[in-house]
Amino acid sequence: MKIILILMKIFVIGALIIISNQGLAMGISENRDYFMQEYSLWLTHLFEKGLSIVSYVIKSEWLPENP
Numbered sequence: 001m002k003i004i005l006i007l008m009k010i011f012v013i014g015a016l017i018i019i020s021n022q023g024l025a026m027g028i029s030e031n032r033d034y035f036m037q038e039y040s041l042w043l044t045h046l047f048e049k050g051l052s053i054v055s056y057v058i059k060s061e062w063l064p065e066n067p
Contacts, residue, residue, distance in 0.1 A: 014042055 018038050024031040053062075 015039055018042065
């Protein structure tokens with residue numbers, strides 16, 4: 001349950017950062033479309049970076065070497 005709340009906070013904070021950095025008024029249709037494009041691009045990058053980190057961890061050698 002805590003993990004879900006942490007992920008939701010990350011997604012909401014990311015959305016707020018996109019809105020504030022771009023100066024978007026969400027009442028305007030074009031701004032909502034632009035926000036959705038930027039937010040989906042941000043989520044895509046977040047997912048790709050997460051996959052690269054997970055694949056790096058999986059490929060790492062976790063067993064100690066015997067001297």
